[in-house]
Amino acid sequence: MKLLTAVTGASGMIFIQAFLSLCRKQQDLTVHGICSDSGRDVVMMELGADVAELEGVTHWYDIDDFTAAPASGSNDYDAMVVLPCSMGTLGAIASGLSMNLIHRAADVMLKERRRLVLCVRETPLNRTHLKNMLTVHDAGAVVCPPLPSFYFKPASLEEAALSFGWRLMDQIGIDVAGRRRWR
Ligand SMILES: Cc1cc2nc3c(=O)[nH]c(=O)nc-3n(C[C@H](O)[C@H](O)[C@H](O)COP(=O)(O)O)c2cc1C
Secondary structure, three states: OEEEEEEOOOOOHHHHHHHHHHHHOOOOOEEEEEEOHHHHHHHHHHHOOOHHHOOOOOEEEOOOOOOOHHHOOOOOOOEEEEEEEOHHHHHHHHHOOOOOHHHHHHHHHHHOOOEEEEEEOOOOOOHHHHHHHHHHHHHOOEEOOOOOOHHHOOOOHHHHHHHHHHHHHHHOOOOOOOOOOOO
16 A cells, blocks of 8 residues: 655644654655655654655655656555644635645646545634635544544553554555554
8 A cells, every 4th residue: 555645834744754654664665755844843843853854754855846656647645644733724625725735736636536634633613624624624634633532541642652553544445453442
């Protein structure tokens, strides 16, 4: 399986770290990435690292490179996950504005009827945010906010983030060994 993961400038970089830790354990899963300029800044602020240091992504595309594979419907990505997904990126995807490679790749996933999961993050939500979520939902995307499952009683932020990573793996059809499920 080939997965495209996009990182944008919303809070919650611990979630992409946890998700990639699960990806790394999957044989036959290739993960490529795209990161927005704001995403780079927030990764640095929250994780104290450059996005390229995130383990589990074998290739990072340039955000402005519209000649890259994800810009074309002929690409062979099975799924795309935007984690975290800012309201700016959500709005651009909802409007079909291909202003950078993340927007364009998401647009391609929708038109090709492939799995697109948007882990939207903002609080509180205004009417425009809510309308944009409904628009992308109706266009075929899965709106999946990064929210941990507290009923597993996570002992750390990392454990909490991992519980969301499991949910995300479910969304892209990967059965993770050791994944906890309710009862
Ligand atoms: C530390 C920090 C945290 C932010 N958190 C959020 C957030 O949770 N949600 C959001 O929509 N925007 C957030 N923003 C604002 C976005 O980074 C900004 O709107 C940016 O233009 C989004 O661009 P992008 O979607 O191309 O990454 C945050 C910005 C900073 C600096």
